Amino acid sequence: MGDGLEISEVTGLGLVAVMARKGVGAEAIGQRLGLAPGLAAPATPHWVGDGALALIGTGPGSWLARSEAPTAEWAETVIERLAGLASATDVSASYRVFRLSGGDAARLLQRGAFVDLATPAFAPGSVAVTVIAHIGVIIRQIDETSFDVSVFRSLGESFHHWLTTAAATL
Amino acid sequence: MRIPCPYCGSRDIGEFVYRGDASPVRPAADGAEAAMFAYVYLRDNPMGRHEEHWYHTQGCRNWLVVTRDTLTHEIPSARLAAPLNAGDAV
Ligand SMILES: [Zn+2]
Numbered sequence: 001m002g003d004g005l006e007i008s009e010v011t012g013l014g015l016v017a018v019m020a021r022k023g024v025g026a027e028a029i030g031q032r033l034g035l036a037p038g039l040a041a042p043a044t045p046h047w048v049g050d051g052a053l054a055l056i057g058t059g060p061g062s063w064l065a066r067s068e069a070p071t072a073e074w075a076e077t078v079i080e081r082l083a084g085l086a087s088a089t090d091v092s093a094s095y096r097v098f099r100l101s102g103g104d105a106a107r108l109l110q111r112g113a114f115v116d117l118a119t120p121a122f123a124p125g126s127v128a129v130t131v132i133a134h135i136g137v138i139i140r141q142i143d144e145t146s147f148d149v150s151v152f153r154s155l156g157e158s159f160h161h162w163l164t165t166a167a168a169t170l
Numbered sequence: 171m172r173i174p175c176p177y178c179g180s181r182d183i184g185e186f187v188y189r190g191d192a193s194p195v196r197p198a199a200d201g202a203e204a205a206m207f208a209y210v211y212l213r214d215n216p217m218g219r220h221e222e223h224w225y226h227t228q229g230c231r232n233w234l235v236v237t238r239d240t241l242t243h244e245i246p247s248a249r250l251a252a253p254l255n256a257g258d259a260v
Contacts, residue, residue, distance in 0.1 A: 045178060045230075059230030060177050060250060114182040121179075129178065131185060131228040 005104040005170065007163055010097040010148060014070025016078045020061035020086045030055065032081050033065065045127045047140055056140055058129050064091075064138070064150075095138075096156035098163060101146040104170050109139060109147060111166050117141075133162040173236060174248050178229040185228035192221045192235045192251070217241055223251060 018041075020029055029041040035049060042048050042057040049055055051068040058064055065078050065088075075090035082088045100108060110117045112132035117139075122128070128139045135158060138150040151159045171183040191213050197205040218241060224234045233251035238244070 059232055060253070062230075114184075115179070129229050129231075130181070136228055 004102040005108060005167055006099075006101045007160075007167065008099045008101075010068075010099050012069070013092060013095075013097060014065075014067040014074045015090075015092045015095060016065040016075050017058075017089045017091045018055075018063045018065055018078075018082060018086045019088075021084070024061070024085045026061075028085055029063070029082070032085055033078065034081075042127075045129070046125050047127050048125070056138065057127050058138060094153055095150040096153050096159075097148050097150045098160065099142075099146060099148050100163075103145055104167075105145055105147050108163070108167055108170060109149070111169075112162065113137070113139065115139075133159070135159050135162070171243055173224060173226075173234070173245060175226050175229055175232075175234060176248055176250055177232065178226065181226070181229055185226060186234075187225040187227050189223035189225060189233075192223045219246075224248075 018029065020026075026041040026043040030039050030048075033041075033053065033055070035041070035053065035055065039048055041055045041063055043060075045057050047054055047056040049066075054066045056064040056066060067074050070092070075092060079088040079090065106117050106122075109132070113128065113130050115128045115130050116122060117128075122141060124141050124143050126141045130137060130139065132149075135151055135155045137159070140148045140150070142148060149159075172180045173183060173186055174180050194209050194213075197209055218239055219237060220240050221235055221237050224236045226232055226234060234248050235251050236248040237246050239246075
């Protein structure tokens, strides 16, 4: 590999943390949120959807709902739609999301994460909630060479420091 | 050592918090004091297979029941301590 690395930040995202109530399945969550017909919220560590609405699996019965260009009411609408099915919280301001693209992106992440990021163990659509440099991260593979890494906002500077330091040694 | 989380997959032990023996069951509130004492304080220290609670704090944030061999650290199985749905495969 080795055809470069670009680190950027994804801003302006709408993010809602979703935790299903007891006995509520992934299908019901997907249906209520209006994912494509027949598309359930992922029951495994994967993400589905598109820029308008994606559901990122973060645990059994828990997801991050994500929108790239949310209206002012987007988070409130998601929370209202899930009433009775899930507890949902607007966490749009809680994360900083870094995008790593290029042939070296997986190689860089693999220096920090103790999770197999090579295909087929990890592929576009895969998600891992894990830790890099003692910082909790949500890794989401977008396509063959790009990943989003979400960290709690207050740890964003520290994580960015790790990213740039580790990238310099590639 | 790595622990096979039923949701996240194989993970480094540093992502988990150990709580201890998964078998003690809280006695009824009107039960004998001795039963509560045993529940809170008394633990076996078995040689071999042991079912224990681990919390996946740096992953899916779920409690697991992990079967571990205390001699070899072999982990033949791990399951969610409280599956969300009765039909959940995990
Ligand atoms: Zn886990």
